[in-house]
Amino acid sequence: MKYWILLAALLVPSWAWAHCQVPCGIYDDHARVQQMLEDAATVEKATTMMAELAGKSDAQSQNQMVRWVMNKESHAQKVIETISDYFLTQRVKPSQKDYATRLQKHHGVILAAMKAKQNADGKYAAELMAAISGLKGYYPEHKH
Template sequence: MKKMMLLLSLCLGLMSPLAWSHCQVPCGIYDDHARVKQMLEDAATVAKATAMMAELSGKSDAQSQNQMVRWVMNKEQHAQKVIATISDYFLTQRVKSSQKDYQKRLTDHHAVIVAAMKAKQNADPKFAKSLTTAIEGLAGYYPEHKH
């Protein structure tokens, strides 16, 4: 039994970075505001990556090409994290058809997904800015709670 618990703990520990957007069980432990802040941090990374890509464009040395690939990959990963947070956390657990403003909430959350997709597809800084703006549009739904 101890070996099984150890193995389970190890597996959960290794998987924890993958499960950053929270579980889908009714545990009741939610920090929606923290999720919004994390998405804003991801958007800031997308913006930084876009700026660094522009700085590196046109350079052909191996180090610059290596850094370009790394920034592109980071831009993709952080935009995808935003999409996953909206899809796996907010749309599955926090946006409910019973809410009076359901249609607006759904539209606002979908706008974040579309902005993240466009930020992945484009290297123009305006797409990173649009992503940040779309995420900021959700902040009113999820105010910080002081305990």
């Protein structure tokens, strides 16, 4: 019986997008920002497609509407998890001179993602994209 539990635990997929919280030193902050921008682009696309499907009552349109809503919510949630599980726990530190500003900007991304989840208006998706873009200066691409 123990082996089945172990096997099940190994086969259950991990949904953690953030890097582990062990101080291994293997980080790619820029890549995480790029991923969040891609998630935000998906939120924007979903919002646009939802607006196109609004008012249609055929089964296919309703099916597509549900799929776009689910995708919008999923990608906004990924942004929230990346900020909270990765950036706020590992990259934004009280020892930084601009800690309060960094904290506000990162929290602003979480708020924008929450609003994008809650609303079907494209302005919230645009605000999410802008909030994430506002973090790019903190996490430039490193050329190796």
